[in-house]
Amino acid sequence: MAQFKLDGVAIVVGAAGGIGREIAFTFAEAGVKGMLLADVSAEASAEVAEQAKSLASNPAYTYLLT
Numbered sequence: 001m002a003q004f005k006l007d008g009v010a011i012v013v014g015a016a017g018g019i020g021r022e023i024a025f026t027f028a029e030a031g032v033k034g035m036l037l038a039d040v041s042a043e044a045s046a047e048v049a050e051q052a053k054s055l056a057s058n059p060a061y062t063y064l065l066t
Helices: 018-030 040-053
Strands: 009-013 036-037 062-065
Touching: 009 018, 018 036, 018 040, 036 040, 040 062
Parallel strands: 009 036, 036 062
Antiparallel strands: none
16 A cells, blocks of 8 residues: 555656556555556556556556557
């Protein structure tokens, strides 16, 4: 569970690997309305996006992949 609440949109660069992946999960748990997930691997970032969606505390959460 996140220790803080966020009420905005986040951009995560390098979202498919290590730190970026964990940041995406933390932001989703913290309640962001949406995230732009950027990574060179579209397939891996799509997996992170779906996992983050399952963790999202904001029911309106959505994501965009680049």
